Amino acid sequence: MINILLNGCNGKMGQTITQILKEYPHIKIAAGIDTNAVKFKNDYKVYNEIMDVEETADLVLDFSHPNSINKIIEYCVNKGIALIVATTGLSELHYEALSKASTKIPIFQSANMSYGVNVTVELCKNAAKILGKDFDIEIIEKHHSEKKDAPSGTALMIAQEINSTLHNSLEFIYDRHQKGTRKPNEIGIYSLRGGTIPGEHTIVFAGKDEIIEVKHTAFSRKIFAEGSIKAIEFIVGKKPGYYNMQDLLKEMIISNE
Numbered sequence: 239m240i241n242i243l244l245n246g247c248n249g250k251m252g253q254t255i256t257q258i259l260k261e262y263p264h265i266k267i268a269a270g271i272d273t274n275a276v277k278f279k280n281d282y283k284v285y286n287e288i289m290d291v292e293e294t295a296d297l298v299l300d301f302s303h304p305n306s307i308n309k310i311i312e313y314c315v316n317k318g319i320a321l322i323v324a325t326t327g328l329s330e331l332h333y334e335a336l337s338k339a340s341t342k343i344p345i346f347q348s349a350n351m352s353y354g355v356n357v358t359v360e361l362c363k364n365a366a367k368i369l370g371k372d373f374d375i376e377i378i379e380k381h382h383s384e385k386k387d388a389p390s391g392t393a394l395m396i397a398q399e400i401n402s403t404l405h406n407s408l409e410f411i412y413d414r415h416q417k418g419t420r421k422p423n424e425i426g427i428y429s430l431r432g433g434t435i436p437g438e439h440t441i442v443f444a445g446k447d448e449i450i451e452v453k454h455t456a457f458s459r460k461i462f463a464e465g466s467i468k469a470i471e472f473i474v475g476k477k478p479g480y481y482n483m484q485d486l487l488k489e490m491i492i493s494n495e
């Protein structure tokens with residue numbers, strides 16, 4: 239049995255995970271944490287503060303807000319348990335703190351827990367290797383109207399992966415208003431917010447007289463929850479270190495061979 243603490247349990251993702259985990263008897267939510275602790279009636283205890291949690295657990299799964307990152311890192315390091323961070327909108331300081339903590343505990347961090355998106359990243363890296371010199375690359379992301387951060391963590395992750403494939407030669411542009419003509423070394427990232435869109439990312443490779451688009455559409459939040467379950471199974475028993483979806487996919491490919 240794997241026991242988890244679910245940080246942000248009363249949010250959209252917290253509740254999706256709460257429902258899906260009912261189909262996975264080997265993973266139990268020992269307790270939840272949410273600043274809005276009374277929003278839903280859960281069949282586990284919900285705390286306002288992680289430091290008050292009495293239940294023991296193997297790991298913390300976080301889908302909340304960047305303002306809780308430092309506290310959950312401190313909690314996991316003190317307890318010597320793993321941490322999975324799915325929250326987006328993190329700052330450089332948050333990444334530094336996660337990296338420092340990963341020398342003591344296993345940390346899994348991904349801006350997108352779906353397999354499909356992580357395969358999309360690989361497709362784009364390969365396309366960028368071939369097309370990067372001759373094609374302009376731009377990213378368009380669409381999300382629901384309640385999303386707090388922009389651009390999405392996924393759009394940034396895709397842009398960073400493409401940039402590292404192109405020897406970090408790209409300049410990130412988030413708004414073209416009054417920017418003039420496009421320079422060849424730019425990568426534009428655009429955000430649209432509306433309705434209940436669970437998440438859509440389109441990566442555009444625009445050349446002379448032709449265009450290639452790689453697009454991933456999430457039809458529901460289930461894909462993020464199912465990827466999180468794979469991350470839970472992956473991280474338990476791991477040595478301290480900084481892991482992501484690419485590590486998980488590599489392990490899956492090896493075990494399928």
Ligand SMILES: NC(=O)C1=CN([C@@H]2O[C@H](COP(=O)(O)OP(=O)(O)OC[C@H]3O[C@@H](n4cnc5c(N)ncnc54)[C@H](O)[C@@H]3O)[C@@H](O)[C@H]2O)C=CC1
Pocket residue numbers: 245246247248249250251252271272273274301302303304305306323324325326327348349350351352387391462
């Ligand atoms: N990595 C991935 O695959 C995915 C990541 N996300 C990210 O997960 C985060 C949450 O997304 P949603 O569930 O859609 O948001 P939401 O706003 O519906 O839920 C967030 C929950 O966290 C709670 N919360 C806020 N501050 C907190 C704190 N300091 N401590 C504990 N709880 C706190 C809120 O009360 C709320 O219930 C966002 O950053 C989002 O971008 C969302 C979907 C997939």
Ligand SMILES: O=C(O)C1=N[C@H](C(=O)O)C[C@H](O)C1
Pocket residue numbers: 326349350381385386389390391392393436437438
């Ligand atoms: O807030 C969301 O909803 C999502 N956030 C993540 C992101 O910022 O990339 C992942 C997914 O697209 C849904």
